[in-house]
Amino acid sequence: MGVSHIPINNMYKSRNRLCMEFISFTLLFFLVSCNPIKMTTDSESEIIHNYQKELSFTVVLPKYLPKNCTYFGAGVQGPPIGFTKEWFEVSYYDPLKGNIHINETDEYHELVPTSDNYSYIYFSSVRVLEEELVFDSNHVHTFWYEWNQNGIYFLVMIEGQSQDERHKLVDSLITH
Amino acid sequence: MNGWIGKILHIDLTNSKISEIETQPYAAKYLGGRGLASRLYWEKVTPDIKAFDPGNRLLFMTGPLLATGAQGAARMSVSGKSPMAYPEGYCYGSMGGFFPAELKKAGWDGIVIDGRASKPTSLLINDVKVELLDASALWGKSAYTVADMIHREYGDKVCFATTGIAGENLVRTATIFGSQLASVTAGYGAVMASKNLKAIIVRGTESVQVADSVRLKELNRYTIKIKNTVSLAITPGIGGTNHGHVLKEIGKRHCYQCGLTCSKLIYRFGNDPNMEGLRGCQAMEFYLPWVYGREDEPIKTLYDAPTLTNDYSLDTFELQGMIGWLYACYKAGVLTEEETGLPLSTIGTREFLDTLLYKIAHREGFGDILAEGMMRVHDKVSAKARALFPHNVAAIGSQDGVPPRAFIAHALLYPFETRMHPITVHEMGYLRMPWTMYQADPKSSPISPESFLRIARLFWGSEEAADQTTYAGKAMAARNIQNRTYLRDSLGLCDFVWPITYSYSTPDGVGDPNLEGEIFTAVTGIPASELPQYAERIFNMQRLIRVREGYKIPQDDFPPEYNFTEGLMVSMHGYKMIMPGPGAQPADLTGNKLDRNKFIGMLKEYYVLRGWDEKTGLPTKKTLEKLGMGDLVGVVG
Numbered sequence: 001m002g003v004s005h006i007p008i009n010n011m012y013k014s015r016n017r018l019c020m021e022f023i024s025f026t027l028l029f030f031l032v033s034c035n036p037i038k039m040t041t042d043s044e045s046e047i048i049h050n051y052q053k054e055l056s057f058t059v060v061l062p063k064y065l066p067k068n069c070t071y072f073g074a075g076v077q078g079p080p081i082g083f084t085k086e087w088f089e090v091s092y093y094d095p096l097k098g099n100i101h102i103n104e105t106d107e108y109h110e111l112v113p114t115s116d117n118y119s120y121i122y123f124s125s126v127r128v129l130e131e132e133l134v135f136d137s138n139h140v141h142t143f144w145y146e147w148n149q150n151g152i153y154f155l156v157m158i159e160g161q162s163q164d165e166r167h168k169l170v171d172s173l174i175t176h
Numbered sequence: 177m178n179g180w181i182g183k184i185l186h187i188d189l190t191n192s193k194i195s196e197i198e199t200q201p202y203a204a205k206y207l208g209g210r211g212l213a214s215r216l217y218w219e220k221v222t223p224d225i226k227a228f229d230p231g232n233r234l235l236f237m238t239g240p241l242l243a244t245g246a247q248g249a250a251r252m253s254v255s256g257k258s259p260m261a262y263p264e265g266y267c268y269g270s271m272g273g274f275f276p277a278e279l280k281k282a283g284w285d286g287i288v289i290d291g292r293a294s295k296p297t298s299l300l301i302n303d304v305k306v307e308l309l310d311a312s313a314l315w316g317k318s319a320y321t322v323a324d325m326i327h328r329e330y331g332d333k334v335c336f337a338t339t340g341i342a343g344e345n346l347v348r349t350a351t352i353f354g355s356q357l358a359s360v361t362a363g364y365g366a367v368m369a370s371k372n373l374k375a376i377i378v379r380g381t382e383s384v385q386v387a388d389s390v391r392l393k394e395l396n397r398y399t400i401k402i403k404n405t406v407s408l409a410i411t412p413g414i415g416g417t418n419h420g421h422v423l424k425e426i427g428k429r430h431c432y433q434c435g436l437t438c439s440k441l442i443y444r445f446g447n448d449p450n451m452e453g454l455r456g457c458q459a460m461e462f463y464l465p466w467v468y469g470r471e472d473e474p475i476k477t478l479y480d481a482p483t484l485t486n487d488y489s490l491d492t493f494e495l496q497g498m499i500g501w502l503y504a505c506y507k508a509g510v511l512t513e514e515e516t517g518l519p520l521s522t523i524g525t526r527e528f529l530d531t532l533l534y535k536i537a538h539r540e541g542f543g544d545i546l547a548e549g550m551m552r553v554h555d556k557v558s559a560k561a562r563a564l565f566p567h568n569v570a571a572i573g574s575q576d577g578v579p580p581r582a583f584i585a586h587a588l589l590y591p592f593e594t595r596m597h598p599i600t601v602h603e604m605g606y607l608r609m610p611w612t613m614y615q616a617d618p619k620s621s622p623i624s625p626e627s628f629l630r631i632a633r634l635f636w637g638s639e640e641a642a643d644q645t646t647y648a649g650k651a652m653a654a655r656n657i658q659n660r661t662y663l664r665d666s667l668g669l670c671d672f673v674w675p676i677t678y679s680y681s682t683p684d685g686v687g688d689p690n691l692e693g694e695i696f697t698a699v700t701g702i703p704a705s706e707l708p709q710y711a712e713r714i715f716n717m718q719r720l721i722r723v724r725e726g727y728k729i730p731q732d733d734f735p736p737e738y739n740f741t742e743g744l745m746v747s748m749h750g751y752k753m754i755m756p757g758p759g760a761q762p763a764d765l766t767g768n769k770l771d772r773n774k775f776i777g778m779l780k781e782y783y784v785l786r787g788w789d790e791k792t793g794l795p796t797k798k799t800l801e802k803l804g805m806g807d808l809v810g811v812v813g
């Protein structure tokens with residue numbers, strides 16, 4: 001087979017070299033592998049700008065950011081949890097644009113809980129569905145918040161953080 | 177019917193007849209999408225029918241998960257006899273964006289198009305109201321012009337599918353071009369035009385019924401969370417030329433209802449606000465001036481290249497290999513500007529691209545030969561020019577991206593597919609990247625050798641499947657990967673998302689092999705335990721179609737000969753082919769060849785797993801009857 005087993009240190013001299021190995025391996029391999037893009041914060045304003053061109057409402061970002069968090073696209077990038085840097089993401093559905101969905105995932109936009117671990121909480125007069133989802137098979141644990149305000153459907157995912165921090169963050173997305 | 181609408185639109189262009197086909201009898205056995213289309217193809221498109229004959233069928237078929245809110249479920253299968261395949265034969269493409277969902281929301285699980293209209297025609301679907309319209313005004317127009325005309329006439333909310341000048345001139349590689357820059361390969365643009373069908377316009381306003389919407393919502397949340405994988409800021413071809421700095425991502429796009437991020441991004445080129453647009457994947461880098469030493473070429477050439485190609489409705493995969501080959505031929509003195517009429521000395525410039533696209537799309541001069549597609553060009557040029565062809569491993573020409581000599585199971589994946597690039601090779605191909613990253617820096621990826629082995633066991637059937645230095649476990653891995661892919665194509669799921677083999681969001685980095693099944697059950701109410709049976713049925717249907725069309729067993733089940741005779745090369749940068757070996761530890765497969773005897777053993781093992789006769793390679797009577805396909809016993813072979 002022409003196969004040998006060699007220490008990994010002998011294969012790659014540097015991370016850059018590894019990247020070149022990636023790129024050169026085959027073109028097609030990578031063309032199908034270029035999945036989620038982690039955009040840099042300096043392009044954040046341009047991302048918002050681009051969204052804004054297509055939406056009928058002003059893109060809303062949280063006014064409150066927990067410690068060590070930065071804006072990141074239409075969401076927030078926070079302290080890494082494992083390999084995950086994005087622990088917060090906000091999605092919108094714009095009813096006036098019909099088929100324009102910004103990270104929107106649900107067909108019906110109804111505040112229906114999916115498990116027993118939920119409650120409805122109020123920020124000012126806005127009713128927010130708070131739901132804790134735990135998937136035992138993969139030990140995945142997330143909090144989800146949903147609400148409608150001014151005809152816009154909001155969906156927010158938060159991983160980790162205390163309840164107080166989560167609530168402050170959600171509250172800061174709501175127009176009072 | 178939760179998940180399905182219940183009816184398929186049937187258009188007979190020859191007789192201007194519009195009717196319906198009941199979905200259920202077909203979906204009960206073949207689900208939807210690629211599976212359902214394969215059965216409808218089998219029933220009508222006999223081997224004597226050519227791709228451009230009125231007797232060929234053009235099938236647009238959605239799946240039960242499309243437009244239900246399920247994540248990564250916006251795809252539609254397009255199939256029929258492909259003029260791009262060599263020889264012509266059954267093939268398939270896939271379309272994303274919003275057109276497929278709009279069709280389903282209009283009240284149709286798919287469209288079957290038969291016959292040929294007597295004059296240019298367009299198909300207007302406004303929910304259940306369907307009309308055939310005179311499209312003389314659209315004929316002769318490029319794809320973007322047609323799109324503009326459609327939106328002016330019918331408004332911004334309609335979705336469309338059309339083909340440009342290349343399709344009209346029956347260029348064998350012509351694409352179907354659709355809303356949100358969607359496109360379909362395999363030459364179906366030319367098939368569409370051969371039927372005098374210039375455009376399909378659709379507007380749908382209904383919803384699709386779901387069995388358990390609450391469970392689906394929960395699964396969507398889970399999917400969003402665990403679909404967290406390796407990211408690249410720019411496509412690798414551009415990155416490899418060290419010109420990545422000319423691009424800046426300024427936004428992203430999604431297909432219908434999908435909240436996941438893929439390669440559909442909005443870029444700004446050269447920091448010029450006038451050069452912003454949706455780009456993605458291979459199409460944005462099929463023509464890189466720098467590859468041809470054109471360092472001074474304006475960035476606008478790169479920006480415009482996919483738009484120009486879409487406008488003619490040509491295939492960027494095909495063009496990429498073709499331009500590389502032309503360049504090699506020119507450099508070697510095998511092809512000249514005089515004999516081709518192409519400005520070969522200017523490859524890499526806008527001038528060259530403009531000329532090449534025009535000549536192919538209009539079938540002018542040497543462009544008429546190139547319009548036949550690379551597989552047929554191969555037979556029409558000199559031996560010296562043929563010698564410079566890239567290796568091809570499927571009936572539609574393109575290079576093997578994830579080679580069998582590095583991924584042993586792929587030796588069984590390439591031959592069994594009718595199209596290039598076969599998406600079955602993505603599952604293992606995707607996973608190599610985070611594994612390699614871990615080897616370089618364990619902090620950069622969760623895919624340790626232990627995680628890789630666990631993924632191999634869960635998704636491919638054994639830990640042995642992970643080891644690319646042995647043939648053990650590869651037959652089962654190939655079978656499992658094929659079945660999952662065929663289900664995905666039949667359900668309407670997206671290749672960029674599914675399966676989720678690994679995740680940056682799970683503690684051990686391992687994805688979830690059961691998620692598609694759970695979503696299927698939430699949408700349709702049908703137990704996920706029935707899916708393997710569907711997969712086997714669909715796979716056998718394709719096997720029978722191919723055999724009926726002249727596929728030879730066992731010789732056509734072998735990958736091309738060079739896999740057995742030529743060692744796997746190092747990369748273009750001279751780096752070794754490092755792959756998972758024993759225990760998923762790194763092994764150097766540089767110079768590796770396939771072992772013929774071991775491959776034959778693996779193939780026999782595969783036949784047995786499929787329930788095929790070990791000698792004939794055909795599904796046995798017992799297998800077909802077990803799958804409820806008794807009507808197909810003895811019809812081929």
